[in-house]
Structures are given as structure tokens and as C-alpha cells.
Amino acid sequence: MHARKALRAVTLDITGTLLDFGKPVGRTYLEILEKHVQLGANERLALHNGIHRSFAEAYKELRQKHPYYGGKTLSTPDWWHRCIRNTFARCGVHEVPQPAVEEIYAIYEQPSAYTIYPDALRALDVFKQHGLVLGVLTNSDERYDVALLPNMGIRHMFHFVIHS
Amino acid sequence: MSRCFQTWASVTCFTLSFIRKFSHTLFMKIIHFCIGLSILSKNFVSNTTGPIQISLFSSKTELSEKPNSRNFELAHELINSALSKATGTPTQVDPSHIAHIGDDFEADYIGAKRYGFQAFLLDRHGKPERKQKEIAEQAGETQADVLNQPQLYASFDHIIRDLGLERRQFANVASAGSR
Numbered sequence: 001m002h003a004r005k006a007l008r009a010v011t012l013d014i015t016g017t018l019l020d021f022g023k024p025v026g027r028t029y030l031e032i033l034e035k036h037v038q039l040g041a042n043e044r045l046a047l048h049n050g051i052h053r054s055f056a057e058a059y060k061e062l063r064q065k066h067p068y069y070g071g072k073t074l075s076t077p078d079w080w081h082r083c084i085r086n087t088f089a090r091c092g093v094h095e096v097p098q099p100a101v102e103e104i105y106a107i108y109e110q111p112s113a114y115t116i117y118p119d120a121l122r123a124l125d126v127f128k129q130h131g132l133v134l135g136v137l138t139n140s141d142e143r144y145d146v147a148l149l150p151n152m153g154i155r156h157m158f159h160f161v162i163h164s
Numbered sequence: 165m166s167r168c169f170q171t172w173a174s175v176t177c178f179t180l181s182f183i184r185k186f187s188h189t190l191f192m193k194i195i196h197f198c199i200g201l202s203i204l205s206k207n208f209v210s211n212t213t214g215p216i217q218i219s220l221f222s223s224k225t226e227l228s229e230k231p232n233s234r235n236f237e238l239a240h241e242l243i244n245s246a247l248s249k250a251t252g253t254p255t256q257v258d259p260s261h262i263a264h265i266g267d268d269f270e271a272d273y274i275g276a277k278r279y280g281f282q283a284f285l286l287d288r289h290g291k292p293e294r295k296q297k298e299i300a301e302q303a304g305e306t307q308a309d310v311l312n313q314p315q316l317y318a319s320f321d322h323i324i325r326d327l328g329l330e331r332r333q334f335a336n337v338a339s340a341g342s343r
Contacts, residue, residue, distance in 0.1 A: 007327060008257045009243040011276075013230075013266030017286055068227055117288070123320035126329050133246045135239050137264065139229045139271060160242045164229050 009133035012120075014144055019116045026051035028113065029087060029104055036100035039093075047091045054090035058083055068164055069141040076141045080105045109147035116152065124157055136161040231275025236264070240279070265323060269295075270302040273314050284323045287316035 012018055021028075030047050033039070039047070062083050070079035084101050088094070107113050127134055135158055138144055142163050149155035228234040240259055247255040259280030266272025267286040276283035287295045295316055317323050324330050 006261045007263060007282075007329075008247060008261045009263075011236075011239050011243075011262065011264045011281070013264075013268065013272050016267035016288065017265060017272075020288075068229065071227055117320070119319040119321050123324055126324055130329055133243050133250075135242060137230060137235055137239055137266075137272075159246045160239070162235055162238050162242075 007130075007132065009135065010127050011135045011137045014136060014138040015140055017117075018120045019114045022113055022115050024052055026055050026087075028107060029055065029084065032104050032107065033088065033093070033096065033100050036097050036103075037095075043091075043093055047088075047093065050091045051087065055083075055087045058086035058090055062086065076143065077105060079141075109143055109151060111148065111152045114148070114152075121154075124154070128157065134158050136163070138162070139164045230266075230268075230271035231278065233275070233279050236276060236279035236281060239264075263323075263327065265320070269299045269314070283314070284317055284326075285314045286320075286323075287318060290318050292316055 030051055033047070034044075062079065066074050066079060066082075069076050074082070081101050084104050085096055088096050124134070136144070136149075138161070140163060145155070145161035145163055149158070149161070155161075226234060226238075230236075236259075240257075240262065243262060244256055247257060260282060263282040263284060264272060264276035265284045265286065266276070267288065269285060273283045273285040289295075296313075299314070317326075
């Protein structure tokens with residue numbers, strides 16, 4: 001209790017803590033693909049049924065193969081472009097136009113792709129009122145720092161962002 | 165002089181937004197390069213009104229992720245420097261005076277505890293059985309200590325209450341009003 005009275009700083013995780021995806025990642029992938037490609041009935045069915053699992057598997061595999069979103073070997077966009085293409089490939093869709101891949105990559109820099117938890121925003125205000133130093137500790141890529149949090153207008157609330 | 169700067173700034177902003185629109189990859193590379201330079205030269209991005217803003221490309225340069233202690237250690241160092249700057253005297257806080265809040269048992273809860281932060285584990289979906297199962301699985305993989313079952317918090321409101329921050333908030337509001 002004594003330590004709690006002397007609280008000086010709070011660090012926060014982002015995904016699942018401050019915000020979450022507005023809708024399942026697979027659904028977003030499929031919706032954007034359909035804007036760029038005329039899908040056949042079979043393809044659409046395969047994607048509809050399998051894309052959520054395909055994304056989870058493709059993401060996990062790539063995180064193991066190229067950790068830290070590519071680390072020093074791949075750039076973050078290259079890592080994600082690969083993850084997006086692998087996701088579709090696992091559902092049997094191998095021809096994905098580059099603009100579709102780029103649109104999927106870019107959408108996750110937009111606040112509209114996320115739901116922000118109101119209790120977390122209230123808490124940020126309380127922490128600020130108490131003069132606490134605020135920081136972010138996330139295992140997501142650097143785009144939370146350079147794109148999403150600024151786009152949401154809350155980057156200035158944090159003294160630092162440590163990301164993957 | 166300031167008009168010259170404004171023109172330069174607006175031209176730069178326009179150029180950056182133009183580049184961004186047409187080549188996102190190129191934009192990210194420029195940002196990477198600039199921030200990398202600013203870290204190298206220890207010239208962190210700052211502004212005069214808000215808090216000092218620091219960006220760290222920790223994994224790309226250090227290759228480390230939560231629950232590694234390195235990430236919490238970096239946070240600890242940055243908190244010390246922010247407090248030192250704010251108070252004007254060199255300040256070192258004990259990690260137990262820092263709270264970390266997250267929803268992942270291994271990355272957030274264990275990582276923070278191991279380094280010595282206070283740790284708060286969120287379970288937003290209110291499914292303690294599912295969360296406990298997840299914890300048991302992760303603990304099995306990493307042999308993390310789960311003998312002390314972590315308390316699960318459904319929202320930040322409960323954490324704020326446990327941190328004893330809520331009451332002081334009202335006190336602050338009242339004193340601000342009376343000024």
C-alpha cells in the first residue's frame with residue numbers, strides 16, 4: 001500500500017488494453033480484397049470459412065520466422081505485405097493485386113479500424129491529473145507510435161512509446 | 165525569420181504528405197531514417213508545451229520484446245529521465261513505484277512483475293475461466309510462477325480504484341474549481 005501511494009509512473013499495453021480491432025482482422029482482409037478482385041463463388045466461400053484461421057496461422061508463422069516484424073532483415077511494410085499475401089494463399093488465393101495489399105496494410109493506421117475502450121481514456125485523464133509519467137510498452141510494430149496514436153490524437157499523452 | 169520557417173514547415177509537410185500518399189513504404193523509410201538519426205545524435209523529438217515525446221524503435225535496433233526485462237528496463241530509464249527533467253534534479257524511482265497495465269499474462273503481467281513493476285492484468289471479456297486456462301497454458305510453456313494467481317481486472321475503473329487514485333481525482337477537481 002505504501003508503494004502505491006508513491007506511484008510515479010504508469011506504462012500501458014495497447015492492443016487489448018487501450019483499444020481493440022473494430023472487427024475481426026480476417027473480415028477486413030476479405031472486404032478490402034473484394035474491392036479489388038472479382039471473386040468466384042468457391043473462392044469467396046473458402047475465404048469466408050478459412051480466413052480468420054489463415055490469418056492467425058500466417059501471423060504466427062511469420063512472427064516465428066522473422067521476429068520483431070522483420071527485425072533487421074525485413075522492413076515493417078515488407079513483413080506485413082508478406083503476412084497479408086500468406087493469409088490469402090492459405091485460402092487458395094494466390095493472385096492478390098499490390099494495391100489491395102497496400103490498402104490492407106494502411107487501414108491499420110486509421111483510428112476507424114479500432115475501437116478505443118472508454119474506461120482506458122478516462123483512466124488516462126486520471127493519471128494525467130495525478131501528474132504521473134505515462135508510457136507505452138507494446139509488442140506491436142512502430143506504427144502505433146508514428147501513425148495510429150497520432151491519428152487518434154492521443155500520442156501527446158505519452159512520454160514515450162517502446163514498441164517491437 | 166518565422167515566416168521563412170513557416171513556409172519551410174508547410175512545404176515540408178506538403179512534401180511528406182505527398183510522398184506518403186503515393187509511396188507509403190518510402191514514407192516509413194524516411195521516418196525510420198530521421199528517428200534513427202535523432203536517436204543516434206541523442207536529439208530526441210521534443211516540444212515546448214507538452215511532455216517530451218520519445219520514440220524508440222526498440223526491436224528493430226535492440227531486438228527485444230515483452231516480457232523481456234530489457235523493455236521494462238528501457239521504460240524505467242525513460243521514466244527516470246522524464247522525472248529528472250520535470251523536477252530539475254536527478255531522480256531515480258524504484259520500479260515498485262511504476263505500474264504496468266496489460267492484458268497478456270506472460271508479456272505484460274509476468275514481464276512487469278519480474279522486473280519489479282506493479283502489474284495489473286486486464287480480463288476485458290469477463291471470462292475468468294478462459295483467462296485462467298490461457299494463463300495455465302502460458303505458464304506451462306515458460307514455467308512462470310502461477311502459485312500467486314494474479315487478480316483479474318474487468319476494466320481500468322477497478323485498477324484506478326485499487327491504485328487509490330479516484331479519490332484524489334475528485335479532490336483535484338474540487339481544488340481546481342475553487343481557484
